[in-house]
Amino acid sequence: MPSSNPIETQICPRCGGGLAVLFGATPLTFECVECDFRVFDSLPDYAVVQVTQLNTPTRAITGTPGSARQPCVGDMGCILMKLSDGKKLAYEVECVLEDGSTAWVATFEHSELSIAAAT
Numbered sequence: 820m821p822s823s824n825p826i827e828t829q830i831c832p833r834c835g836g837g838l839a840v841l842f843g844a845t846p847l848t849f850e851c852v853e854c855d856f857r858v859f860d861s862l863p864d865y866a867v868v869q870v871t872q873l874n875t876p877t878r879a880i881t882g883t884p885g886s887a888r889q890p891c892v893g894d895m896g897c898i899l900m901k902l903s904d905g906k907k908l909a910y911e912v913e914c915v916l917e918d919g920s921t922a923w924v925a926t927f928e929h930s931e932l933s934i935a936a937a938t
């Protein structure tokens with residue numbers, strides 16, 4: 820199980836304060852140390868996620884030539900990285916096909932993803 824320390828990388832979208840893990844909460848929950856903002860369902864690094872909706876039908880992707888395509892609802896992927904612009908979290912997710920090629924690496928909003936399994 821890869822250890823991650825999301826505390827240092829997550830910023831409250833409301834006030835810019837740090838987010839700390841709320842102990843014992845399921846799913847993983849972060850609470851702002853400055854205000855009462857909570858992220859109830861922030862996705863852990865390396866989690867396996869499923870695309871549940873596409874807020875942006877077409878987005879910038881990279882992938883293996885010949886296999887690269889746009890993400891579809893129902894695709895499964897693995898979170899590579901969490902991105903934050905200081906206001907909102909986004910997730911860089913990779914979808915690997917059975918032959919080992921990459922269908923897409925793309926950035927998603929949290930509302931587009933649901934967690935399938937935490938590794």
Ligand SMILES: [Zn+2]
Binds near residue numbers: 831834835853856
């Ligand atoms: Zn805050």
